[in-house]
Amino acid sequence: MRFRVLGRDVLLLSHPEDLERVLIKRRDVYGRSAQILALRSLFGQGLLASDGALWKRQRAMIQPSFDRHALTRYACMMLDCIARQIAEWRPGAVRDVHVDMMRYTRETICSVLFGSAFAVEHSEIANDVSTVFGDLRSELLYLRVWRWLPFGRSLKWNHAVAALNDSVRNIIEARRASSEPGDDLLAELMKARDTQGASMSDEQLHDEILTFFLAGHETAAIALTWTIYLLARYSGIQRIAQKEVAGVTENDAVRPEHYAQLRYLTAVVKEAMRLYPPVWSLGRQAADGTEIWLCIYALHRDDRWYGRPDDFRPERWLDDEPQRPFTYMPFGTGPRMCIGQHFAMMEAVLGLAVILKQFAFDPHLEPAEVNPWITLRPKQPILVRVSAE
Numbered sequence: 445m446r447f448r449v450l451g452r453d454v455l456l457l458s459h460p461e462d463l464e465r466v467l468i469k470r471r472d473v474y475g476r477s478a479q480i481l482a483l484r485s486l487f488g489q490g491l492l493a494s495d496g497a498l499w500k501r502q503r504a505m506i507q508p509s510f511d512r513h514a515l516t517r518y519a520c521m522m523l524d525c526i527a528r529q530i531a532e533w534r535p536g537a538v539r540d541v542h543v544d545m546m547r548y549t550r551e552t553i554c555s556v557l558f559g560s561a562f563a564v565e566h567s568e569i570a571n572d573v574s575t576v577f578g579d580l581r582s583e584l585l586y587l588r589v590w591r592w593l594p595f596g597r598s599l600k601w602n603h604a605v606a607a608l609n610d611s612v613r614n615i616i617e618a619r620r621a622s623s624e625p626g627d628d629l630l631a632e633l634m635k636a637r638d639t640q641g642a643s644m645s646d647e648q649l650h651d652e653i654l655t656f657f658l659a660g661h662e663t664a665a666i667a668l669t670w671t672i673y674l675l676a677r678y679s680g681i682q683r684i685a686q687k688e689v690a691g692v693t694e695n696d697a698v699r700p701e702h703y704a705q706l707r708y709l710t711a712v713v714k715e716a717m718r719l720y721p722p723v724w725s726l727g728r729q730a731a732d733g734t735e736i737w738l739c740i741y742a743l744h745r746d747d748r749w750y751g752r753p754d755d756f757r758p759e760r761w762l763d764d765e766p767q768r769p770f771t772y773m774p775f776g777t778g779p780r781m782c783i784g785q786h787f788a789m790m791e792a793v794l795g796l797a798v799i800l801k802q803f804a805f806d807p808h809l810e811p812a813e814v815n816p817w818i819t820l821r822p823k824q825p826i827l828v829r830v831s832a833e
Contacts, residue, residue: 452478454735458742460749460770466728466736467778474736477727479818483658486605488647490655491783501638503783506652509632510787517627519700519790521555525563526795527697530802535832540825545668546661548795550574553660556787557653558615559628569611573657575604612653616646629656656784663722664788666819667774668795669826670720671713673812674756675796676805676828681758685709686800686833698797703790706797711761713792717774718744719756724820726776740773741820803830 445456457463466474476495484493491502508514526548533539550570551563563570579601590598615630625631633652637643644652675682688708689698724741745753749771750760775782782788806829813823 449735452735453733454737455730456737456739458739458746460743460768463738463743463773463777464770466738467726467776467780471778471780474728474730477729478735479727487654487658488651490651490653490658492655492659499780502644502648502652503779505636505638505644506633506783509629509636510783514629514632515786515790516700518556518629518787519703519794521560522552522791522794523698523700523798524560525551525555526798528564530799533803533830535803535830538827538829541672541828542665542669542822542826545665545672545795546574546578548668549661549664549791552664552791553656555628556660557629557656559626566611569608572604572608572611573661575601576608577658577662608654608657609650612650613646616649616653620646659782660784660787662819664791666720666722666821667713667717667788668792669822670722670820671716671792671796672799672805672828673809673822673826674716674719675712675800676807676809678756679807681712681756682800682805682807685712685796686804689797689800693797693801698794698801700790700794702797703794706793707762708758709796709800710789710793711758713789713796714761714772715756715758718750718772719754720814720820721774722819723774723776724814724816741816743771743773746771800833802833804833805830 447454447456457466476493480493487493489498491499491506494502529544529548529551550573554563554566554570554573555561558566579597591602592598619626619630619634625634630649630653633644633649635643675685685708688706692702692705693699721740721744724739726738726740728736728738730736744750747753749768770777775785775788809826809828812826815821815823
């Protein structure tokens, strides 16, 4: 489909062959979208916004920070964050699960980046992250005008951006001066070297940290929000997931090694991201200026690739039927596939396992509406009553 948006030509694609051509076969022809390029003035040249040789260098340097051993360390931080959070939950309480999951993923990314105690001891940076990335959607469309309007919301946002930038730069400066390298993602990024033996500059470290806040906070929280929403609506699937968690963990707490054993819960998360992909559309730009929108939401709900595409059926990920390539891509595909996809899946599955081991979600929920902007947020709060498991 071809149409115009705000005076720009837009081509909307959702067929697997078209997505393969844009993202794989002719990826060098299509550049970053105008919306992503607009972020560079705010968040620099991190992995999300960079291109060409810089992107290739950074991708190669950062990739080892998400290997199996690193993910195991990060998983321990995830488990600490979710356990600390649900310790405040009480049976019978009504929770706004989007707010809860935003807090979980925010504290997790802060802990992974700067150390397990950081999110608890530095609540101010967590608050700035919430303000900056919670209101980011408006800035992408109205960036040049909106930021300078004398409104309370824009003033608050600008203040949070400045505070977050200062905080990240101060953290990097303090870590450079410290004799303790740390055991977190920042330490890994500071140790990383390219093929010439060069390390990242402080400014590049700053840009990559902000990128991880952007990519590793809201999208993960949205995936968890929609998964909980679906579990609450489908009580039978919820019971199967709870039974699996109980069987895998027995009388023990959830541990990182349980992740690989939670096959059904993993299928639940994958199916939730099929129905509600957090990044519902990927953007690219052709040489002539045409905007290309790759509609992941439509791809995932196409009855040519999925039987009963609007049904929530986690079992479709447990059978051995081969899946047509390029019909499932909540993390994108090709060389620019999300570098943190395994991190995000582990964060979702382990976080849900801890919750389901202690709580159940009330199945009586009204159908929720989506708010498709940059990410696929719920239009209204998703309020769920929790009960003791």
